[in-house]
Amino acid sequence: MSGQKIGIVGSGLIGRAWAMLFASAGYRVQLYDILESQVTTALAELRKELQQLESKGRLRGELSAERQYALISGCIQLEQLVQDALHIQECVPEQLELKRSLYAQLDELLEPQTVVASSTSTFMPSLYTEPLKRRSQMLVAHPLNPPYFIPLVELVPAPWTNTEAVERTRTLMLALGQRPVVLKREIQGFATNRIQYAILNEVWRLVAAGIISVADADRVLSDGLGMRYALMGSLETAHLNAPGGVSDYFQRFGGEIAAVSATYGPTPNVCAESETLAEIARQCEQLVPLEALGQRRAARDEFLTRLSELKRQLP
Template sequence: MASSAPGGVVIVGSGLIGRSWAMLFASGGFKVKLYDIEQQQITNALETIRKDLKSLEEAGSLKGSLSVEEQVSLISGCSSLQEAVEGAVHIQECVPENLELKKKIFAQLDSIVDDKVVLSSSSSCLLPSKLFASLVHVRQCLVAHPVNPPYFVPLVELVPHPETAPATVDRTHALLQKIGQCPVRLLKEVDGFALNRLQYAVISEAWRLVEDGVVSPTDLDLVMSEGLGTRYAFIGPLETMHLNAEGMSNYCDRYSEGMKRVLKTFGPIPEFSRDTVEKVNQVRDAVCRSVPAHACHRWAPPAAGTSALEVGDSSFLTLPVHGSIMSAGPRKSSVTSELVIHLNLSPRDLGL
């Protein structure tokens, strides 16, 4: 059954992120209008959505209680922005990451919407104070930054403009929870938001370790995928600190001097030199020569506008399984069990 919430959702832009948002809202029973300036783009997007939803169903990873056909029926295309926004309660902008283009879109929206609809941008790093400058409806504006691919990774960063009404953030938070996403609130804007600031810190040191010949590109990725990533998939860095000692205060007492010593050895921002790019490319090429052709998609960049499903990366299809394991309870996770052993915790320490 479709959502009983009044109005519907408008997606501005029919690329990968726009299609992903459309699929997510449809999975929650919301009527979705997918807007683009080119009718052919809309037609292609709707066909891709149908194909992706079928693939998800076949893999047992389709979200929501509705069938593929029911979800597809909730998504329609529109090449008129004026018509698209009629009756909308939430508008999610998904055009390319270009400040002037996004400002142009929001200026158009600002001139045709009412005082109730939420105006939300999918921007990954553009500051709300720049995106929504001079808009009449600025209190209704915020950034809702998804993690790519949004259908499989639930986190969404909510970043308000300094003048955004608290009710706008609350409404968006509740809406995203309703469709199964995990929204987090940034209390104020900062360049890069939270996710990319953490990601860039990791990339910076990863690059430096490879560039300085400390570790190979292959082993560097294993440090994350078989080490930190395994841990952080279940608990975050602050919770890890708390659990790795007798609370946060004890952790800082025991380890802060060592952390500061290591942090002082960190170099300047990497230049991302071509030499290191080639070093990584050589490893990638060697991997592709040593494995079957169908496995090389993990190292080959997807074509512009294609989805993870089109590329054939089945690893994304296991993410919902990971999520269901966690929601079913930590007892069912061998990784959590190993973490308990590693940190010398009792089941009671994790609330098991």
């Protein structure tokens, strides 16, 4: 399928990342934005970024940075973007009304072979595709930032999404070297944020109860659970942690899991518990002052880059 055309709507942070991923696998990429200046800036930034990745030996794919860049072009007409597109990746800001109006426009222009995937982190696809003629060709393909170094993509169908559209998107993501997971049906928060919020809720409760500091609660993940989770998930971890595998694990530890789970208490109201939030912010800012956030993000991205390289060497 490489060589075919991919359309990207929205040339911000995530749109640019997708452009690099598709070009790395040899697809022709067209970037569309409502602002012409945004497209021009995006193309210039992409060229710089591809060259930097190449000079550090971190460029993905077989093609040189210049050849990958040559596969990417810009446009400011949606009509032009949809023409002959195999796949369109939507990356406009996270505003429901904006997504609704864009999808209504796309609905009038889409060709029958094109699948449209949204990068949305929060909106279930039924929220903005229900009334559309071509809704069976639409789904969510949610990446994690930075997508160039974090391979997960969550594929989330609406109740009317065609199974072929899901399967085609899954195959396309694999061709990019990403790791798609498929939800059988849509659910608020998809899988990633549901699991992430379960962790945030419990960390919040432990800090609010004065049981652990912010630094130590985060260390439980970064120096403990996260070390394993970078390689395998919670169920495989359980499978490996009992001589008879996962059934044995839940038989041995099920009672303890249920007993601890019964003590969690209600879901914290993180918007309203302002005292706890102030305390968490105070401790976080002691660890990383606001003016050092940029530096800390850069360190995280550098680490993620190396981790993704390491993971590629593992079976």
